[in-house]
Amino acid sequence: MGLMGGAVVLALAASAVAARSETITVAHGISTFGELKYPADFMHLAYVNPDAPKGGEISEWTSGGFDSMNPYSIKGRAAALSSAAFESILEGTADEIGASYCLLCSTLEYPEDRSWVIFNLREDVTFSDGSPMTAADVIFSYETFLAKGLTDFRTIFATKVEKVEALDRHRVKFTFKPGIPTRDLPQDVGGLPILSKTQYEAEGLDLENSTLTPFLGTGAYRLDKMRIGESVSYQRNPEYWGKDHPLRIGTNNFDTIRIEYFSDYDAAFEGFKGGTYTFRNEASSIKWATGYDFPAVVNGQVIKAELASGEKTTGQSFIFNLRREKFQDPRVREAIGLMFNFEWSNATLFYGIYDRINSYWGNSFMEAKGTPSAAEAALLEPLVADGLLDAAILTEEAIMPAASGVRQLDRGNLRKASNLLADAGWIVGNDGMRRNAKGEMLRVEFLEDSPTFDRVINPFVENLRSLGVDAVLTRVDNAQMEDRTRPPKYDFDITNHFNSTNYFSGTELKQYYGSETADVSSFNAMGLKSKAVDRMIDVVLAATTLEGLTTATMALDRVMRAERFGIFQWFKAKHTVAYYDIFEHPETLPPYALGELSFWWYNAEKAAVLKASGVLK
Incomplete structure (x- = not known):
């Protein structure tokens, strides 16, 4: 079986104009590295029951409310599972990392350098109203998301795709811009939700607006x-x-x-x-x-x-709004982080069922541990030489969340935090509160919409007040929470956030952590603008082997943890x-x-x- 687990490799003859040949892979799926688990003739996924009966209802809960059926707009609050109607050309599985298989296509074609991809669409795919899906719908969906999708998506994808064209009614080709990493691009474009062009235009829908009219999809x-x-x-x-x-x-x-x-x-x-x-x-x-x-x-x-x-950790954290001047100094962020006592919280509040998140790739082989390997150091050294990182990152262990003692207020961490704030210019006054040279009090507001977090945040607030920080918890409803934490307002000091990454991370890193999305993204809610992170993201995107990607990801993990833009919370591996x-x-x-x-x-x-x-x- 070949590189792609059953892929057909074709050598195209050189044309009279260009005396060269190009090796094209035609396959039922694509893997970031190595072989696909499932061959072209697989009957079903290994983890399902193919004879499972159909029928009945399953019901779950969520919080708040909804006023829209459009999951792709920042306007309104979309109903839970409103994206369930949509499918994409390629789909991953729950037992592989970095693999995608043809769902709406029968095969895909791409050259060795992945500079373009052709999707050979299935002719039997229909939208839920019975109308056929064609290449025109794929192109329309891409162009609509590029023009009206979330701003961070548009910012990133505009730099990736040179053109998209229908070769015929059921063949669509994406050509990528030259000079950029293309490793993940076939899977990126293959993962776009497909909308019905006919319905969208006939009903006058607008992807940017809230609506209770559901968009047609091809889903079940x-x-x-x-x-x-x-x-x-x-x-x-x-x-x-x-x-x-x-x-x-x-x-x-x-x-x-x-x-x-x-x-x-x-x-x-x-x-x-x-x-x-x-x-x-x-x-x-x-x-x-x-x-x-x-x-x-x-x-x-x-x-x-x-x-x-076996899922990796979510990166769940308290995040700082780095757009606020008081959080510009990393010593302030480190000091505040020292006041969250996970060990006490886990024993007293969580009944010991959690572990601490230590990494943005926690519970995976991508997590940075200990001191950098020689290969990691080689990637970090240019950033140190350019003054973007402290040289300590080359010799010290990856930054870990501060450990605390059995008492709610750890006196050792209190002293460390006090020294950090004093060094940062936040001095304790006669009233016990800290102020800077301008006389401004160091005030920190925790913004939260879930009452269940009260018992976690209130002890954190008490510890910060012992440090001389004017810390408060403000609880808002779901609508206010979304309004205050989304662009363009970003009206918060600290809030809860999922700092997500994929096992094999790609373009999504720019949406979550890139400087270009810091003021337009719901994902980069903390407003991270770090030249060191940006450069390491580019290294991750350019990796061409699993070993290279692993090394680059570990190095990026170190850099992101050194930025201290969040305070890791907790997870359970079950x-x-x-x-x-x-x-x-x-x-x-x-x-x-x-x-x-x-x-x-x-x-x-x-x-x-x-x-x-x-x-x-």
Whole structure:
């Protein structure tokens, strides 16, 4: 089997004009490095049950409300799972890293340097209204996202694609701009959601605006019912074009997926206990440790389970708004970080179920550990020579979050933080509060919309006040939270954020951490503008081997941690879930997805028993 696990490699004869040949790969998928796991004739994914029954409903919860069915606009609040209607040309799997397979295409073609890609689209793909999907829809989708998509996406993709063209009704070619890394670009463009050009134009839709009119997609689910701000449900399309596709066998098993909205975490938990919804991915440690003693759990009608997860950490952090002058000095950020006592929080508040996040690639082989290897140092040395990094990064261990003692206020860290703030010019006055030379008080506001974080943030606030920082917690509703943390306002000091990265990171790094997106991106909420980070991102994007990418990612991880733009929080390498005993799943779950909405299924006999007993409504 060849490099691409079943790919066909064709040598094209040289033309009379250009006396050269170009090796073209024609394949059913593409991998960042190495071979694909699944051959061209695979029947179904290894982790699904191909005989899983279809039917029933699964329901979950989320917080706040919604007023839009457009998931691609910063205007309004989109309904949960409103992007479920859309598919892309290529799709990854939950048991591989860096691999994408043809979903809306039958094959793709690309040269060795990946300077262009042709997608040979399937002729049987239809939108949920039955209309065919063609190359015109692909081109329209790309151009619409480029013109009206999220600003950070537009900023990055405008520098990548030279042109896109329809070779015929079912063949589309993307040509990439010369002189840029192309390793990930076929997968990047192959991952764009595909919209219906006909519907978009006929109904006068606008990707930039909030709307309750759902965009047509090719996906297995479409909007069924919605009660604005209360609930939304999606129904499996019985005429779904892809039900027999190898990537879809054993998936999309539920007839209906319903999402219930609750105002707060406690109300949502009570709703679950009462049977208002049926599946809960528990994020509260105190609920997990003490809340699951209600009768349905005791009687076995609700399953409480811990399921293994191989997913990397989310990068969940308290982030600083670096646009604020008081956070420009890294000593201030380091001092504030010293006042968060994870060890005390984990023992006292979290019942010991979490581990500390230490890295932006935590729980993966990409995480930087110890001192730099010779290969990492070789990448970092030019940044040190150019004055972008402190030379200590070459010899010292990768920066780790500060460890604290068993008491809420760690006196050793308090002294370190006090010295850092004093060195940064924030001096303690007679009232015990710190001010700078201008007489401005060091005030820090934590912005939060979840009451469940109160018990975590309040001790952090108390510790900061002991340091002389005028720290406060401000709780807002979901709408205010989105308004204040999104562009263009960025009206916050510190808030919670998921600093996400992929295992094999690519263009998304510029959206999350690049200087060019710092003032336009919802992802780069902290406003990071670091020349050292920018240059290391370019090194990561240019890596052509797995070894080179791993080394570059570890070096970037060191640089990002040295910037101290966030205070790492916590994670657990398992899924803590509770669900009514009406669902089943494959015995062995894939490492990179829980998949309850995808490859779990409904047991109608068990559901009938619970409904007859009155446990479920």
